[in-house]
Amino acid sequence: xxxxxxxxxxxxxxxxxxxxxxxxxxxxxxxxxxxxxxxxxxxxxxxxxxxxxxxxxxxxxxxxxxxxxxxxxxxxxxxxxxxxxxxxxxxxxxxxxxxxxxxxxxxxxxxxxxxxxxxxxxxxxxxxxxxxxxxxxxxxxxxxxxxxxxxxxxxxxxxxxxxxxxxxxxxxxxxxxxxxxxxxxxxxxxxxxxxxxxxxxxxxxxxxxxxxxxxxxxxxxxxxxxxxxxxxxxxxxxxxxxxxxxxxxxxxxxxxxxxxxxxxxxxxxxxxxxxxxxxxxxxxxxxxxxxxxxxxxxxxxxxxxxxxxxxxxxxxxxxxxxxxxxxxxxx
Amino acid sequence: xxxxxxxxxxxxxxxxxxxxxxxxxxxxxxxxxxxxxxxxxxxxxxxxxxxxxxxxxxxxxxxxxxxxxxxxxxxxxxxxxxxxxxxxxxxxxxxxxxxxxxxxxxxxxxxxxxxxxxxxxxxxxxxxxxxxxxxxxxxxxxxxxxxxxxxxxxxxxxxxxxxxxxxxxxxxxxxxxxxxxxxxxxxxxxxxxxxxxxxxxxxxxxxxxxxxxxxxxxxxxxxxxxxxxxxxxxxxxxxxxxxxxxxxxxxxxxxxxxxxxxxxxxxxxxxxxxxxxxxxxxxxxxxxxxxxxxxxxxxxxxxxxxxxxxxxxxxxxxxxxxxxxxxxxxx
DNA sequence: CTGAAAGCGCTTACAG
DNA sequence: CTGAAAGCGCTTACAG
Numbered sequence: 001x002x003x004x005x006x007x008x009x010x011x012x013x014x015x016x017x018x019x020x021x022x023x024x025x026x027x028x029x030x031x032x033x034x035x036x037x038x039x040x041x042x043x044x045x046x047x048x049x050x051x052x053x054x055x056x057x058x059x060x061x062x063x064x065x066x067x068x069x070x071x072x073x074x075x076x077x078x079x080x081x082x083x084x085x086x087x088x089x090x091x092x093x094x095x096x097x098x099x100x101x102x103x104x105x106x107x108x109x110x111x112x113x114x115x116x117x118x119x120x121x122x123x124x125x126x127x128x129x130x131x132x133x134x135x136x137x138x139x140x141x142x143x144x145x146x147x148x149x150x151x152x153x154x155x156x157x158x159x160x161x162x163x164x165x166x167x168x169x170x171x172x173x174x175x176x177x178x179x180x181x182x183x184x185x186x187x188x189x190x191x192x193x194x195x196x197x198x199x200x201x202x203x204x205x206x207x208x209x210x211x212x213x214x215x216x217x218x219x220x221x222x223x224x225x226x227x228x229x230x231x232x233x234x235x236x237x238x239x240x241x242x243x244x245x246x247x248x249x250x251x252x253x254x255x256x257x258x259x260x261x262x263x264x265x266x267x268x269x270x271x272x273x274x275x276x277x278x279x280x281x282x283x284x285x286x287x288x289x290x291x292x293x294x295x296x297x298x299x300x301x302x303x304x305x306x307x308x309x310x311x312x313x314x315x316x317x318x319x320x321x322x323x324x325x326x327x328x329x330x331x
Numbered sequence: 332x333x334x335x336x337x338x339x340x341x342x343x344x345x346x347x348x349x350x351x352x353x354x355x356x357x358x359x360x361x362x363x364x365x366x367x368x369x370x371x372x373x374x375x376x377x378x379x380x381x382x383x384x385x386x387x388x389x390x391x392x393x394x395x396x397x398x399x400x401x402x403x404x405x406x407x408x409x410x411x412x413x414x415x416x417x418x419x420x421x422x423x424x425x426x427x428x429x430x431x432x433x434x435x436x437x438x439x440x441x442x443x444x445x446x447x448x449x450x451x452x453x454x455x456x457x458x459x460x461x462x463x464x465x466x467x468x469x470x471x472x473x474x475x476x477x478x479x480x481x482x483x484x485x486x487x488x489x490x491x492x493x494x495x496x497x498x499x500x501x502x503x504x505x506x507x508x509x510x511x512x513x514x515x516x517x518x519x520x521x522x523x524x525x526x527x528x529x530x531x532x533x534x535x536x537x538x539x540x541x542x543x544x545x546x547x548x549x550x551x552x553x554x555x556x557x558x559x560x561x562x563x564x565x566x567x568x569x570x571x572x573x574x575x576x577x578x579x580x581x582x583x584x585x586x587x588x589x590x591x592x593x594x595x596x597x598x599x600x601x602x603x604x605x606x607x608x609x610x611x612x613x614x615x616x617x618x619x620x621x622x623x624x625x626x627x628x629x630x631x632x633x634x635x636x637x638x639x640x641x642x643x644x645x646x647x648x649x650x651x652x653x654x655x656x657x658x659x660x661x662x
Numbered sequence: 663c664t665g666a667a668a669g670c671g672c673t674t675a676c677a678g
Numbered sequence: 679c680t681g682a683a684a685g686c687g688c689t690t691a692c693a694g
Contacts, residue, residue: 004473005473007686007687007688008687008688008689009687009688017664017665018664018665018666019665019687019688019689020664020665020666020689020690021663021664021665023688023689023690024664024689026688027689030663031663031664032663032664033663033664036663036664048471050444050447050448050471050472051448051687051688052389052448052450052686052687052688053445053448053449053450053688054385054388054389054394054449054450054686054687054688055389055670055686055687055688055689056687056688056689057385057670057688058383058385058386058389058669058670058671058672058686058687058688058689059669059670059687059688059689059690060670060688060689060690061670063385065428065449072414073410073413073414073417074407074410074411074414074612075410076405076407078410079404079405079406079409079410080405082404082410082429083403083404083405083431086404086429086430086431087431090430090431090438090441090442093445095428095430095445095449096428096429097396097426097427097428097429098413098417098427098428098429099417099421099426100414100417100418100421107421110421111421113381114384114424114426116381117381117382117383117384118384118385118396118426119383119384119385140379141381142335142336226612226615226616252616255616256616258618259616259618259620262618262619281405281557282616284557285557285583285586285587285590285613285617286616286617286618287589287590287593287617287618288593289590338670338671338672339671339672339673340671340672348680348681349680349681349682350671350672350673350681351673351674351680351681351682352679352680352681354672354673354674355673355680358673361679362679362680363679363680364679364680367679367680382671382672383670383671383672384672385670385671385672386670386671386672386673386686387671387672387673388672388686389670389671389672389673389685389686389687389688390671390672390673390674390685390686391672391673391674391686392686
């Protein structure tokens with residue numbers, strides 16, 4: 001057993017050709033006789049030669065690597081998105097470096113620096129507001145970026161997302177069309193300009209268009225995650241016990257609302273209807289199974305990868321739908 | 332705006348020093364006057380110079396990158412594990428390339444090849460059986476590997492995992508100690524020699540030690556995921572309607588059992604007790620909240636990273652515990 | 663069909 | 679305190 005990995009030079013020597021010829025063979029380029037091919041191939045196999053991608057990357061200035069920035073990695077939304085990204089990247093022979101920003105500015109800046117040094121060929125930035133600072137750092141990297149499930153109003157960065165306002169509108173209408181007139185909302189982060197406010201606006205607009213009073217007191221706020229959803233649902237039900245349906249701005253918060261209902265002996269959907277948002281696997285696993293706004297999450301990931309690799313700056317609004325399960329009752 | 336990124340040569344020229352000096356400054360090594368430091372630092376800042384990690388990696392033969400192989404990326408178990416890995420890697424200034432093997436031999440082999448070419452410094456292989464083929468490929472890579480939530484009986488590869496047999500034993504005993512005598516198990520993949528059979532054995536042993544008949548018909552099989560858990564629970568209840576408690580070999584399957592109970596109008600825990608395994612966030616989100624065997628999942632990820640970076644081959648058996656929630660009734 | 667040589671952007675002895 | 683030079687493992691014109 002040799003102690004160090006053989007290089008292209010070793011196989012060149014071993015098969016009595018130049019490194020240029022070995023390189024051509026390894027890369028499937030033309031320019032050698034069948035006899036040479038056989039000899040070199042045999043040597044490669046015999047020696048267990050593996051090309052060094054970092055050396056190749058240095059000369060070609062390509063690393064076949066992208067960086068993926070996520071505010072969290074443990075939510076179903078994040079992991080399904082990551083799954084889509086990873087799969088599509090792999091299809092194109094790219095690797096994905098995972099970066100959990102933790103919604104932390106310092107971490108994000110650090111990651112951006114590392115990714116820049118590692119010469120990633122593209123960046124996918126997800127579910128978070130793109131600050132001026134981040135934009136400037138990325139701008140300096142001279143690397144294409146696509147936004148997923150977020151967007152920027154200040155910078156012309158391509159994105160792939162669902163129309164939050166429209167989807168929330170549809171979810172709320174789904175409730176009103178089924179006879180609900182007392183509807184509350186468990187919203188995500190109030191200050192989130194992308195997944196926060198627009199979903200609230202869609203909700204309010206739907207109420208108004210249905211001739212219902214659209215009162216901001218019908219909205220309580222969480223952070224898109226389970227615990228916060230449970231709390232926000234308690235707050236909502238305390239404030240408006242007359243509510244017969246709640247629209248949650250994420251599946252996790254909807255499941256939190258389910259827990260709250262369960263705590264209080266409220267049956268879903270008999271006593272309280274709940275509609276979620278995302279249609280992650282959480283919606284399938286809950287009791288009762290959750291009716292939810294469906295986003296094509298994994299596909300959004302793969303679309304983002306393709307946009308990056310095709311250097312497209314054509315943003316995409318993805319279609320949503322409503323997946324009906326058993327958490328909404330028609331009154 | 333320059334069209335291409337400045338190199339160390341550019342900043343050397345710009346600040347009238349050699350690249351060696353710039354290199355020293357960039358890397359915080361000694362050997363330059365305060366005046367030189369100031370001049371070079373200014374040039375770096377002014378030009379927006381970022382060191383090229385791939386060039387550096389080529390000479391130092393270090394990439395500060397590890398590869399993480401997972402059989403799936405969307406389960407809570409996988410994402411919490413990945414979260415722990417990613418966080419610890421980042422603490423040590425390492426990046427993680429995520430590889431979803433999809434439990435597919437070809438994909439796994441491809442990933443191993445890519446990771447080898449990209450010169451990752453270590454591999455984390457999780458939750459899957461290490462075949463001879465994989466072992467040989469990794470062996471050829473000359474790169475350290477650590478196994479998480481799995482192990483190899485044939486090869487001396489360090490691992491970090493919980494003792495499956497013992498944990499299952501404890502879970503089952505938890506049920507018998509609470510008066511249950513009719514206990515079924517929803518197992519994971521029967522053929523899985525790590526998380527499959529050992530958990531079954533722990534279950535059976537606990538039954539026997541409790542003076543209960545330990546009949547293999549009390550066990551139905553799934554694949555650790557939700558749908559399969561639902562089905563396996565149906566099968567179990569059809570076969571043994573007298574069962575008062577079920578031990579599921581994963582939280583997802585336990586939640587599947589909850590769904591099955593719900594479908595059939597069985598209340599949990601009044602009519603049927605359920606105990607899960609993993610204690611992922613799924614256990615917190617279910618109705619009722621799930622009592623489950625707790626594995627320190629994220630910590631297992633960070634321990635694995637440390638083992639890799641410290642080049643330790645000292646395997647670790649991590650402690651488990653039982654997190655009590657509301658899915659088990661004392662008879 | 664094949665090889666010599668330059669060069670990718672760094673780091674690292676070595677010499678002064 | 680500083681620089682010239684070699685070298686990491688490849689690819690890519692260029693020449694033959």
